[in-house]
Amino acid sequence: MPKRPSLAESVGAGRRAARVTLAAAAGFYPAAYLLDQPVTAVYALFTPIAFGVLSPVPGSGRRRAGTVLRAWPAAAVLTTAGTALAVHTWSAVAGMMLVGFVLTFGAICGPRLAGTVPGLQLFYILACFPPFAPDTLPERLTGVALGGASLLLCEVAVFPDPPDPSYRDRIADTLDVAGRAARSLTRTGAPEPGLAGRLRTAGRGLRFSQQPVGARPTGAGRTDRALAQAGSATRRLVDQLAALTETRPAPADMASQSLLRGTAAACAGSADALRRARPGAGPDPIEEMIAQFLAARDGGPTGRAPRPHQVLVRQSTVLTIAVSAVTVGTAVALAFGGRRPVYGLPREQFWYARTPTVRLFAIRLTGNLTRRSVIFQNAMRSACGLALARLVAGSLDLSHGFWVLLTVLTLGRTTAVATWSAVRGAVVGTLAGAVAAGLLLIGAGEATEVYACLLVPMMLTAFAVGPLEGPAWAQGLFTLVVSTAFAQIAPVTWRLAEMRVVDVLTGSAVGLLCGVLAWPFGARAETRRSMTDLLRAAAPVVRATTAAATGDGVAGHTRTADQALRLTRHRLRIAEGSYAQYRTEPSAHPGVRAHETDPAQETEHDYLAALNVGSRVLVGAYWLPRTDRPPELPPAALRWARKVTDEAEAAIVRAADFPPGGVSVRLTPPPSLTSEVPPRVLSLLTDIEVWLDALAADLGTSTGLRASRPTRTTTS
Numbered sequence: 251m252p253k254r255p256s257l258a259e260s261v262g263a264g265r266r267a268a269r270v271t272l273a274a275a276a277g278f279y280p281a282a283y284l285l286d287q288p289v290t291a292v293y294a295l296f297t298p299i300a301f302g303v304l305s306p307v308p309g310s311g312r313r314r315a316g317t318v319l320r321a322w323p324a325a326a327v328l329t330t331a332g333t334a335l336a337v338h339t340w341s342a343v344a345g346m347m348l349v350g351f352v353l354t355f356g357a358i359c360g361p362r363l364a365g366t367v368p369g370l371q372l373f374y375i376l377a378c379f380p381p382f383a384p385d386t387l388p389e390r391l392t393g394v395a396l397g398g399a400s401l402l403l404c405e406v407a408v409f410p411d412p413p414d415p416s417y418r419d420r421i422a423d424t425l426d427v428a429g430r431a432a433r434s435l436t437r438t439g440a441p442e443p444g445l446a447g448r449l450r451t452a453g454r455g456l457r458f459s460q461q462p463v464g465a466r467p468t469g470a471g472r473t474d475r476a477l478a479q480a481g482s483a484t485r486r487l488v489d490q491l492a493a494l495t496e497t498r499p500a501p502a503d504m505a506s507q508s509l510l511r512g513t514a515a516a517c518a519g520s521a522d523a524l525r526r527a528r529p530g531a532g533p534d535p536i537e538e539m540i541a542q543f544l545a546a547r548d549g550g551p552t553g554r555a556p557r558p559h560q561v562l563v564r565q566s567t568v569l570t571i572a573v574s575a576v577t578v579g580t581a582v583a584l585a586f587g588g589r590r591p592v593y594g595l596p597r598e599q600f601w602y603a604r605t606p607t608v609r610l611f612a613i614r615l616t617g618n619l620t621r622r623s624v625i626f627q628n629a630m631r632s633a634c635g636l637a638l639a640r641l642v643a644g645s646l647d648l649s650h651g652f653w654v655l656l657t658v659l660t661l662g663r664t665t666a667v668a669t670w671s672a673v674r675g676a677v678v679g680t681l682a683g684a685v686a687a688g689l690l691l692i693g694a695g696e697a698t699e700v701y702a703c704l705l706v707p708m709m710l711t712a713f714a715v716g717p718l719e720g721p722a723w724a725q726g727l728f729t730l731v732v733s734t735a736f737a738q739i740a741p742v743t744w745r746l747a748e749m750r751v752v753d754v755l756t757g758s759a760v761g762l763l764c765g766v767l768a769w770p771f772g773a774r775a776e777t778r779r780s781m782t783d784l785l786r787a788a789a790p791v792v793r794a795t796t797a798a799a800t801g802d803g804v805a806g807h808t809r810t811a812d813q814a815l816r817l818t819r820h821r822l823r824i825a826e827g828s829y830a831q832y833r834t835e836p837s838a839h840p841g842v843r844a845h846e847t848d849p850a851q852e853t854e855h856d857y858l859a860a861l862n863v864g865s866r867v868l869v870g871a872y873w874l875p876r877t878d879r880p881p882e883l884p885p886a887a888l889r890w891a892r893k894v895t896d897e898a899e900a901a902i903v904r905a906a907d908f909p910p911g912g913v914s915v916r917l918t919p920p921p922s923l924t925s926e927v928p929p930r931v932l933s934l935l936t937d938i939e940v941w942l943d944a945l946a947a948d949l950g951t952s953t954g955l956r957a958s959r960p961t962r963t964t965t966s
Contacts, residue, residue: 255718265409267713270302273400288739293393298401300369307365308464311410315402321366325373332377339644342378346640349374350633360469375655422521427452429517431491432510446492453488456481470614476585483577490571505546506568512539516575520582529587533579548930562936596872624831627769635764657757665772669765672721673758679722680754683729684747691744701737773831780825781860785906787818788867789899795871796895801880822864859952870941886921898942905949912953915946
């Protein structure tokens with residue numbers, strides 16, 4: 251049974267419908283009755299529909315008004331282009347192909363552009379149909395300006411929506427939770443009851459799937475990239491704090507306690523900078539504390555009593571927590587500080603810091619120009635569908651042929667199953683709406699005043715009910731809206747409703763054809779493939795990282811390691827895009843994604859955990875080799891490092907195939923070494939162990955199993 255809309259969703263839809271209806275009426279009635287300009291009236295009517303219904307811009311009233319204002323010039327350009335290319339069917343088809351691809355593909359540059367794409371496409375669709383009348387271009391542009399101005403005023407003044415909590419505020423709130431947890435871990439006694447659960451809940455709240463579309467920092471610019479990295483690092487930070495609370499109690503050492511207090515202060519500073527949207531103190535204070543921690547942990551004299559393994563693990567875990575706090579602080583500073591140098595930190599981790607903005611956008615676009623990118627697939631599917639619909643409508647000389655393209659635009663989905671579901675409901679709704687519209691046109695005849703009185707309540711009903719109740723209600727009610735609107739512009743008969751049915755059926759057939767032929771399974775198969783590619787690219791990075799940290803053949807592996815890092819970063823971005831679309835598509839299996847909100851209900855592969863593997867591999871590659879001169883390891887330690895690296899790399903390769911039984915990883919624990927071994931060696935071995943154990947846990951989760959941590963044994 252479909253989920254019923256909540257009261258908040260119903261109220262929001264009603265407010266939006268009131269704004270769009272008022273804006274459409276404010277432009278349509280004066281143009282149709284006072285100015286006697288039917289062309290202007292049509293464009294004044296459809297402009298608020300384009301930006302308010304077809305592609306509702308997210309955010310508060312002022313934010314939406316600003317987005318519409320910036321999209322206004324593009325709407326005028328597309329209207330002009332469509333008017334000029336309507337001279338021939340093939341020129342209009344070529345223009346539709348280009349406009350459809352460029353707008354859909356370019357949406358990856360930012361969430362605001364993505365929100366306006368369907369509306370912008372409508373302006374070209376309206377203008378590219380016969381008659382070829384370039385002399386009407388001033389009237390068309392006047393209608394676009396009139397409708398846009400009305401919508402701007404209504405967005406600001408009529409039932410304005412309050413601003414959504416920004417993503418940076420959500421990060422700040424999570425950092426507050428992390429700071430309190432870090433301080434509580436410095437106190438004696440057991441951790442607070444339920445602390446780990448609260449930390450993990452706060453981390454899940456930062457997932458993009460939990461954010462409104464307009465609040466997600468998915469743009470290609472420096473600020474969005476930095477905020478996205480800050481959110482990812484904050485999620486990792488709270489998960490690491492949760493893991494620390496769940497480890498076996500270990501004697502608290504002063505160095506770890508001091509670093510935890512410094513981490514709490516760093517979290518508070520980053521949260522304050524996020525709320526003020528200004529650069530804060532940056533990561534310098536916590537970096538200094540990390541240096542002091544390393545000196546205290548690794549600088550002890552050789553021959554002292556070895557630290558217990560629990561203490562070593564706690565120290566290494568605290569270090570990873572502090573490193574995550576450094577990443578958060580640096581990303582926050584970059585988000586609000588512009589192009590600034592990153593001194594003393596892994597340059598590859600913050601590669602975008604000094605990159606020009608144009609270059610950042612070019613990297614985003616060129617990185618997705620591959621058939622494995624769901625962004626590219628969606629752009630090609632949309633462009634081909636719209637172009638084919640324009641060709642069919644022009645070749646068959648369908649009256650009101652733009653309804654064919656509008657059907658393809660509104661009913662197209664990323665999977666064939668979802669498209670069929672939408673089309674099935676839309677056809678039923680259109681038939682019902684056409685019957686009602688036909689009866690209305692027969693009954694009212696040429697009584698224009700009847701249609702003028704009915705248009706506003708019909709628009710209000712259609713725009714409030716349609717988005718909530720699905721394609722059947724949306725298409726049926728919209729059929730009544732367009733029938734009453736066009737009846738006021740020119741004499742019509744009941745055959746207008748018939749034309750509407752024919753056009754919707756034609757558009758539905760074109761949409762289904764494209765859905766079946768062009769990537770019919772959406773992101774499901776592509777997500778599986780991109781996760782496989784990500785894990786296979788990440789596997790060699792593990793070996794290169796361990797080799798760099800232990801000094802095992804660093805010189806011969808540097809170039810190969812750099813190439814593996816670049817490939818892993820690229821495939822991580824592709825996998826993130828596939829996963830983002832996968833989360834929006836209906837699942838073929840009930841409960842498949844239950845683990846996204848409740849890990850206890852996990853029933854299939856956790857692709858988010860696979861993304862975490864890629865991110866964790868990269869973070870280890872950035873931070874684990876902390877010096878250019880690694881310590882000299884005893885033969886037993888070097889053999890263990892090679893062996894455990896082989897085990898981890900082999901496990902990642904096995905996990906890349908997502909075997910039905912999952913992947914259970916049991917890594918060999920480090921050897922027991924004599925007290926003659928320098929403390930720095932013991933710390934390094936534990937850092938590698940903690941890093942690989944975390945990778946093993948994520949691997950088990952991603953393939954449907956929980957990795958079991960090995961019991962402590964000794965090897966020589």
